[in-house]
Amino acid sequence: MRDNLKNTVNRRQFTKAAGLTGALGVTGVAGCLGGGSDRGGDKFKFGVVTSLSGDLRFGGEVTRRGYDLWKKTINENGGIEVDGSSYEVELTYADAKSDPSTGADAASQMITSEKVDAVLGPYSSNVTLAVAPIMEKNQTPHISGSAESPRIWEEQYKHTFGTVPTVTLIARQAAEEILSLDPTAESVYVSGVNGPFSKATASAMRDAAENKGVEVLAYDLNPSDTDWTSVVSSAKSEDPDLHFHGGHIGSHVSLLKAADQLNYDPNGFFCHYGVNTSDFKDGLGGDASGTFGATVWLPSIERTGGKLFGSAADYAKAARDEFDQSPDYTQAASSAAGIVYQQALEELGAAPPLSDTEQSKLVSILEDIEVQTFYGDVTFDKEGDFYHNNTTTSPLPVQLQGDDDEAVVVGSSASASEANYPVSE
Amino acid sequence: MVSTELLSQSIINGLLLGGIYVTVGVGFALVFGVLEIIDFAVGEYVMLGAFTGAIVAPMVGGEGLLVVPLAFVAFFLVGVVIQPFIHHVTTGDRPMPLLMGLVFTFGLATFMRGSILTIFGPNTRNVPTNALSGGIEIGGLGTFPEVRVVTAVVGVLSLVAFMYYLYRTTGGTAIRAIAEDRDIARLMGVNINRYQSIAYGVYAGLTATGGVFIGLIYSAGPGMGLQYTAFAFFMIVLAGLGYLPGIIISGIVLGLAQSLTAVYLGGELVFFVLFGMIYVLLLVRPEGLLGKGEVA
Numbered sequence: 001m002r003d004n005l006k007n008t009v010n011r012r013q014f015t016k017a018a019g020l021t022g023a024l025g026v027t028g029v030a031g032c033l034g035g036g037s038d039r040g041g042d043k044f045k046f047g048v049v050t051s052l053s054g055d056l057r058f059g060g061e062v063t064r065r066g067y068d069l070w071k072k073t074i075n076e077n078g079g080i081e082v083d084g085s086s087y088e089v090e091l092t093y094a095d096a097k098s099d100p101s102t103g104a105d106a107a108s109q110m111i112t113s114e115k116v117d118a119v120l121g122p123y124s125s126n127v128t129l130a131v132a133p134i135m136e137k138n139q140t141p142h143i144s145g146s147a148e149s150p151r152i153w154e155e156q157y158k159h160t161f162g163t164v165p166t167v168t169l170i171a172r173q174a175a176e177e178i179l180s181l182d183p184t185a186e187s188v189y190v191s192g193v194n195g196p197f198s199k200a201t202a203s204a205m206r207d208a209a210e211n212k213g214v215e216v217l218a219y220d221l222n223p224s225d226t227d228w229t230s231v232v233s234s235a236k237s238e239d240p241d242l243h244f245h246g247g248h249i250g251s252h253v254s255l256l257k258a259a260d261q262l263n264y265d266p267n268g269f270f271c272h273y274g275v276n277t278s279d280f281k282d283g284l285g286g287d288a289s290g291t292f293g294a295t296v297w298l299p300s301i302e303r304t305g306g307k308l309f310g311s312a313a314d315y316a317k318a319a320r321d322e323f324d325q326s327p328d329y330t331q332a333a334s335s336a337a338g339i340v341y342q343q344a345l346e347e348l349g350a351a352p353p354l355s356d357t358e359q360s361k362l363v364s365i366l367e368d369i370e371v372q373t374f375y376g377d378v379t380f381d382k383e384g385d386f387y388h389n390n391t392t393t394s395p396l397p398v399q400l401q402g403d404d405d406e407a408v409v410v411g412s413s414a415s416a417s418e419a420n421y422p423v424s425e
Numbered sequence: 426m427v428s429t430e431l432l433s434q435s436i437i438n439g440l441l442l443g444g445i446y447v448t449v450g451v452g453f454a455l456v457f458g459v460l461e462i463i464d465f466a467v468g469e470y471v472m473l474g475a476f477t478g479a480i481v482a483p484m485v486g487g488e489g490l491l492v493v494p495l496a497f498v499a500f501f502l503v504g505v506v507i508q509p510f511i512h513h514v515t516t517g518d519r520p521m522p523l524l525m526g527l528v529f530t531f532g533l534a535t536f537m538r539g540s541i542l543t544i545f546g547p548n549t550r551n552v553p554t555n556a557l558s559g560g561i562e563i564g565g566l567g568t569f570p571e572v573r574v575v576t577a578v579v580g581v582l583s584l585v586a587f588m589y590y591l592y593r594t595t596g597g598t599a600i601r602a603i604a605e606d607r608d609i610a611r612l613m614g615v616n617i618n619r620y621q622s623i624a625y626g627v628y629a630g631l632t633a634t635g636g637v638f639i640g641l642i643y644s645a646g647p648g649m650g651l652q653y654t655a656f657a658f659f660m661i662v663l664a665g666l667g668y669l670p671g672i673i674i675s676g677i678v679l680g681l682a683q684s685l686t687a688v689y690l691g692g693e694l695v696f697f698v699l700f701g702m703i704y705v706l707l708l709v710r711p712e713g714l715l716g717k718g719e720v721a
Contacts, residue, residue: 053539055648057547194693222692225652229438229570230687236568237431253549253644261570261642262434263560278548283644285551 043090044080044345044352046071046338047116049107049131050123054098055224058249058279059123059330063146065323066334067091067120073308073318074338080345087352089338096122100130107134117354118142118362120337121162123330124248125149125197132160141362143341145334148273149196153381153389161366161380161388163333163340165296165395167246169386171201171272174294174397175208175244177411178270181421185241185267187215191231191255192246194221201246201272209244224251228258236264249274252291253283260287267422268292275400276407277328288405290423296393297329297375298407302415306372307339315374329375336375343371434567435688436681441570443673443680444577445642448635449653450660450672451584452628458667459591459604459624462511463523465530467657468650469537470500470629474636475645476541479550489552489641493579496637497630504629507533508622516607534650542647552640576638583631584672591669600624659703665718674714678702 048067051060071089074080079088094110096103103122110116111134119135121144122128128147132155135142142160144152148167152160164170179185188209192202199221209216217238220231224247232255235243243266245255252271259269268290274280275293297303299316309315315335319327344365350358367388371378376393398407399419410419453467477496482489514529515522557575560568591597599620602610611617636645643649656679663678664671679699686698712718 053542053648057542057648058549061547220692222687223696226687226692226695227438227442227683229442229573230435230684231692233431233434233438233567234688237428237434250549250646257643258570260558261560261572262568263562280549283549283551283646285553 047110051098052095056098066331070335070338103127104130143337145337170395171204177397189235189240191220198247205244228255232258304372309374439681439684441573443676447676448580452632453657462526466534468654470632471636471653472650474633475640478552478637478640479645489554500633501626501630504626508625549646665713668717
């Protein structure tokens with residue numbers, strides 16, 4: 001056999017093998033990408049760069065559901081109204097494949113080939129950080145419905161906005177509430193994944209503990225694919241009152257499974273993001289109960305309402321009818337991003353396709369916009385560390401409780417339920 | 426100051442993590458060493474095994490362990506069906522069969538991953554077990570997670586059983602003869618297709634079985650396979666190319682390096698240390714840790 005290795009490659013045969021490989025691969029991932037670059041003037045065309053494959057595909061699907069539900073609902077309601085005429089919305093998707101450079105390439109391709117009017121942003125801060133400079137270079141309006149890393153806003157990108165408050169605010173405020181539960185925690189172990197969003201989350205959790213005078217026993221960052229028994233063993237030897245973890249859902253599931261296997265049982269785990277998603281609950285089976293998380297929106301929450309959906313409950317019902325599962329805050333924030341564009345385009349009063357000048361005016365309108373939505377009131381900071389981030393929507397600490405592991409608000413707010421704390425089985 | 430209990434717990438974690446890697450590495454080393462196929466789909470067999478556990482376990486009383494024999498038999502048959510296609514693209518007048526096999530299995534891996542994503546969606550899924558829950562505390566040493574202990578034992582037993590088959594039975598002798606020289610084996614009356622199908626079937630079955638256990642330990646997700654493909658490559662490089670018994674050593678070394686690095690140097694350095702080990706080994710000892718692998 002090894003003699004054969006010395007032979008020259010027969011190009012035709014190699015091409016056949018490669019072709020078969022490609023055919024198999026394409027069959028497997030068929031249907032993931034949208035296509036077509038025809039540009040008519042009867043619709044507003046939005047590009048969406050999000051992760052439909054790779055490690056972040058779950059979050060990418062969440063954003064996709066949010067954007068799709070906005071598109072479906074607005075089109076059913078006649079579209080975006082401009083000077084007495086209504087224009088439907090079209091979304092064209094590009095797969096960032098959970099990879100920042102792929103996301104940047106896809107964004108660039110989308111702007112030059114698809115000639116979109118504006119862009120709805122990727123899932124994950126990593127990809128958003130790669131896409132935002134492309135938007136800046138092309139002066140294309142860009143609203144993210146999911147990215148939470150503070151680094152995005154620190155970069156002061158003029159064309160990038162975000163409807164989810166930065167994790168610096170969400171995780172810190174939720175952590176402070178959880179640290180105030182009775183009996184008050186005296187020590188905390190902070191772990192996280194070493195990525196922009198997750199690291200910022202873990203850092204915010206650590207800051208919250210230090211601000212409250214709680215001893216931080218360790219600040220332990222790891223790669224996302226690590227085996228979490230090492231972290232759990234270290235944490236168990238420190239015996240903290242609470243364990244805080246910053247990461248995406250996969251790392252939460254792996255951490256809590258390792259904790260169960262090693263009999264590590266602090267008074268509670270606080271994980272951000274996604275404890276109220278089906279991915280988290282399915283991944284842990286019955287062991288998800290009692291986990292603390294943070295959110296900025298729940299189906300049961302009282303919010304102002306406004307365009308398209310009258311309340312959070314209305315939105316949740318529409319989402320369940322469409323996708324057969326409850327929406328989380330990322331999905332809600334993604335739909336809210338669409339609603340913000342809707343109001344901004346109505347204020348702009350320009351028909352599609354938008355010229356460069358009109359896109360520039362759209363950015364100016366977004367800077368000053370105030371929108372009331374089912375998700376909450378949305379405005380964007382005009383200066384400071386959270387430049388163009390929506391910091392108006394309030395964070396909420398939650399805990400999974402009951403037979404169905406429903407996320408309920410806990411903490412000091414008037415509508416909060418009693419926390420199961422210290423967490424009992 | 427180094428805590429003795431944390432050190433012993435880290436060693437336990439590393440050894441058991443090594444056991445998990447052995448369950449993946451056994452089959453991969455088998456198809457590389459015996460069939461001389463670099464199977465890029467190895468991690469996807471792990472993923473399919475884990476998904477089988479997640480889907481079937483609720484149908485058998487919520488016990489993932491009961492899925493293990495089913496997964497072995499089902500994926501043995503899958504392997505038997507797939508192997509003739511691999512044989513087809515890696516034999517005859519085709520040049521560079523190793524590359525052909527690599528390209529074909531890469532496509533197979535993409536197909537498997539994409540299919541699961543399309544059929545079941547992106548969600549992570551739990552593989553339930555009631556029989557293996559929590560860990561056994563042994564004073565002074567640490568905690569032995571039940572599911573990881575069983576996984577490691579199964580991994581090592583699989584390797585021992587396969588070594589026995591390979592070196593103590595007629596079928597195993599035939600497979601080794603094929604690996605040595607396919608043409609002479611055929612002249613000696615060995616049914617090449619049959620034994621290659623059996624070997625690939627055993628590989629697919631063992632790897633998917635490992636996947637069920639990995640699903641019990643972590644969970645099942647469509648994107649989990651690539652990580653195990655990478656580790657399988659690490660395993661056979663450390664073990665020495667084509668040297669099956671080295672898989673246990675390489676699994677233990679990888680597991681311990683990962684565990685001890687995470688605890689004593691920092692989790693951020695884990696993959697830096699692992700990749701560094703592999704590169705250094707390839708440079709200074711390409712025949713593997715035990716020096717018994719094949720070199721060109």
